[in-house]
Structures are given as structure tokens and as C-alpha cells.
Amino acid sequence: xxxxxxxxxxxxxxxxxxxxxxxEKRFLLEAGEVIGAVRHVSGDESDRLRIELISDEAVxxxxxxxxxxxxxxxxxxxxxxxxxxxxxxxxxxxxxxxxEMMLDLYASFAAPLDQDTMFRWHRILMSxxxxxxxxxxxxxxxxxxxxxxxxxxxxxxxxxxxPSSRVAGEMEAYVRWxxxxxxxxxxSLPALTRAGLSHLYLESIHxxxxxxxxxxxxxxxKSLAQNIGQPSLIALAFTIERGRKVYYNQLERHQxxxxxxxxxxxxxxxxxxxQATTLGxxxxxxxxxxxxxxxxxxxxERQEKLIARIFREGPDAFKGGLSAENYIAITRTSRAxxxxxxxxxxxxxxxxxxxxxxxxxxxLNLRSEGKPE
Numbered sequence: 001x002x003x004x005x006x007x008x009x010x011x012x013x014x015x016x017x018x019x020x021x022x023x024e025k026r027f028l029l030e031a032g033e034v035i036g037a038v039r040h041v042s043g044d045e046s047d048r049l050r051i052e053l054i055s056d057e058a059v060x061x062x063x064x065x066x067x068x069x070x071x072x073x074x075x076x077x078x079x080x081x082x083x084x085x086x087x088x089x090x091x092x093x094x095x096x097x098x099x100e101m102m103l104d105l106y107a108s109f110a111a112p113l114d115q116d117t118m119f120r121w122h123r124i125l126m127s128x129x130x131x132x133x134x135x136x137x138x139x140x141x142x143x144x145x146x147x148x149x150x151x152x153x154x155x156x157x158x159x160x161x162x163p164s165s166r167v168a169g170e171m172e173a174y175v176r177w178x179x180x181x182x183x184x185x186x187x188s189l190p191a192l193t194r195a196g197l198s199h200l201y202l203e204s205i206h207x208x209x210x211x212x213x214x215x216x217x218x219x220x221x222k223s224l225a226q227n228i229g230q231p232s233l234i235a236l237a238f239t240i241e242r243g244r245k246v247y248y249n250q251l252e253r254h255q256x257x258x259x260x261x262x263x264x265x266x267x268x269x270x271x272x273x274x275q276a277t278t279l280g281x282x283x284x285x286x287x288x289x290x291x292x293x294x295x296x297x298x299x300x301e302r303q304e305k306l307i308a309r310i311f312r313e314g315p316d317a318f319k320g321g322l323s324a325e326n327y328i329a330i331t332r333t334s335r336a337x338x339x340x341x342x343x344x345x346x347x348x349x350x351x352x353x354x355x356x357x358x359x360x361x362x363x364l365n366l367r368s369e370g371k372p373e
Contacts, residue, residue, distance in 0.1 A: 161206035196267035287366035321361025
């Protein structure tokens with residue numbers, strides 16, 4: 001099987017710049033929208049929003065690799081590391097590690113990429129993992145580095161990376177390429193093109209025993225941040241995780257060729273979707289602040305618990321609407337009490353209501369004018 005790194009022109013990827021040009025332009029326009037929306041949030045609320053967005057990315061970039069983390073624990077670790085008041089929640093090493101890496105990424109986005117940065121990220125990601133031989137360094141085992149699936153004895157090999165003996169040299173070239181293609185580098189590339197190539201290129205070298213995907217996505221985020229001049233805060237990992245099968249299929253397909261136009265189009269569209277998701281989340285967060293300003297002190301304990309749960313779940317909470325059964329399950333109250341509480345929330349303009357009887361559904365009313373007619 002021929003892999004991209006075995007081809008004569010490696011690592012010189014080819015692609016159709018004209019096909020990407022409209023997406024590059026759209027990215028820059030929409031990046032301005034996201035930046036403008038975030039700037040509407042100030043003071044303590046800005047810190048809270050940043051924690052919300054960073055924790056979502058931290059959890060999702062781990063989930064892509066099959067590692068399920070507790071979002072509230074990640075947020076607790078972020079607050080602690082930012083010097084903010086935390087809830088002293090128990091935090092696992094994996095949750096502390098991904099939180100620390102994400103904060104380091106956002107704090108140092110403008111700095112050139114170097115080996116020490118990647119080694120530091122790897123150490124904090126892999127701390128406490130007894131199965132990894134080399135933590136904070138490139139892999140050095142003699143066995144082939146393969147991405148496989150299927151039963152033992154009949155594996156399907158999706159990709160085989162360069163042997164460990166080549167990794168140091170490949171990564172030296174990678175770091176040089178990344179810095180040369182930065183906005184003020186000697187061979188600068190447009191934002192989406194550079195981010196997509198940086199991710200595919202690193203994944204094809206696969207320099208670490210584990211953690212390559214998380215570090216590769218972090219470098220793609222660093223690339224975007226450098227191109228727009230500030231952390232993007234976009235929901236890249238969140239968007240990739242929602243289409244994880246397509247993501248892996250695209251990676252596998254383009255690790256066998258150096259013509260990567262389709263990969264870059266896929267990755268560019270993913271970034272644009274991530275921008276739209278982030279914009280929606282920022283608007284949701286602003287709506288949350290205004291909602292509590294309008295309704296402060298109006299809810300009983302059960303209603304407070306419900307509203308907090310909906311906001312914690314985010315914009316996608318309770319697709320199709322909240323039912324009375326949802327309310328009963330969340331608040332552990334009777335049906336009669338649930339009905340009274342829900343009717344009261346509608347009357348106060350906190351919820352809207354659609355449907356009748358068993359089809360009745362409720363949704364947050366985030367409109368700034370308050371009570372519906």
C-alpha cells in the first residue's frame with residue numbers, strides 16, 4: 001500500500017486554490033462576526049463565556065478519540081487555572097490536562113510553533129497514562145505505527161505512519177513549514193488552507209504514541225488564530241465530532257495521496273460550520289444573561305433548577321421542546337405541580353408553549369421584550 005509519505009514529492013501537497021478562494025473570503029467575513037459578537041460580552045461575563053467555549057472544545061476534542069470527560073470538571077479546572085473561584089470539584093488528570101493545554105493554546109497562539117510546545121502539550125495530555133512509553137517526546141518504538149480496526153488476527157489497516165526513525169526529521173520539516181506559512185512567513189498561506197494542511201500533515205507523520213488527533217486539532221486552531229490575529233474560539237472539535245465518521249474517512253482517503261483539494265474543501269466547510277455554531281452559542285449566552293436580568297427573583301426552587309438545566313445543556317437542549325415529563329424527571333415533583341410551575345413560567349414570559357395535551361411542549365423565551373402576547 002502506498003501512503004502519502006512514501007510518494008516522491010512528499011510533503012509537497014497540491015490543491016486547487018481557486019476552489020478554496022470563496023471559502024477563504026467567507027471565513028474572514030464571518031470571523032469578524034464572531035469577534036464582534038464576543039466583544040458584546042464584557043467583564044466577568046466575558047470570562048464565563050470563554051470558559052464555556054473552551055470547555056466545550058476540550059470535551060469534544062477528547063470525545064473524538066473515545067475519551068469521555070466531565071464538562072463541569074473541565075470548567076472547574078479552567079477556573080482554577082485562571083485564578084477564578086472554583087467549586088473544588090474532583091478533577092481527573094485527563095480533565096486537568098486538556099484544560100491546561102487549551103489555555104496554553106489560547107494564551108500563546110501568536111508564538112511560533114516549536115517542538116517544546118508540542119512536547120509540553122503531550123506531557124499534560126498524557127500525564128498518568130501508564131501505557132505510553134514516551135510522554136513528552138516523539139515515539140521511538142520499532143513496531144510500525146498503524147491505525148487499525150477490526151478483529152484481532154484480521155485487522156484492517158487504515159494508515160501506516162513513517163517509521164519512528166524518521167519522525168524527528170519529519171517534525172523538524174513540519175515545524176519549519178508551519179512557521180514559514182504563517183501570515184508574515186516567507187511562504188504564507190490563506191487561513192483555511194493552512195489550517196487544513198497543518199492538520200493533515202501532522203496526522204500523516206503521527207509523531208506521538210497517542211494524542212496525535214488532539215494535538216493536531218490544537219495546531220489547526222493555532223493556525224486559524226494566527227491568521228485572524230486572535231484566538232478563534234470556534235467550535236471546531238464540536239463540529240468534527242458530530243461528523244466523526246466523515247472526518248476519519250476523509251483523513252484515510254487523503255493519507256494515500258498528495259492531491260488534497262477535497263480534504264481542504266471538507267476541512268474548510270467544517271470550519272465554517274464551526275464558526276456558525278460558535279456565533280449561535282455566543283448569541284445564546286448573551287440571551288442567557290438578559291434572561292436572568294429580566295427574571296431575577298421570579299422563580300421557585302424547582303423552576304430555577306429547570307432553567308439552569310436548560311442553559312447548561314446549551315442551544316441544542318431538548319430538541320423538539322421540553323415536555324411535562326422532562327420537568328417531572330428534572331425536578332422530581334408531581335404532575336400537578338409540574339403543570340402549575342410550567343404554566344407560571346409561560347405567564348411570566350420565561351417559556352413559550354406550543355401544542356396541546358400530551359403534545360404540549362415548552363421552550364425558553366430568549367426574546368428581549370419579555371412576556372409573549
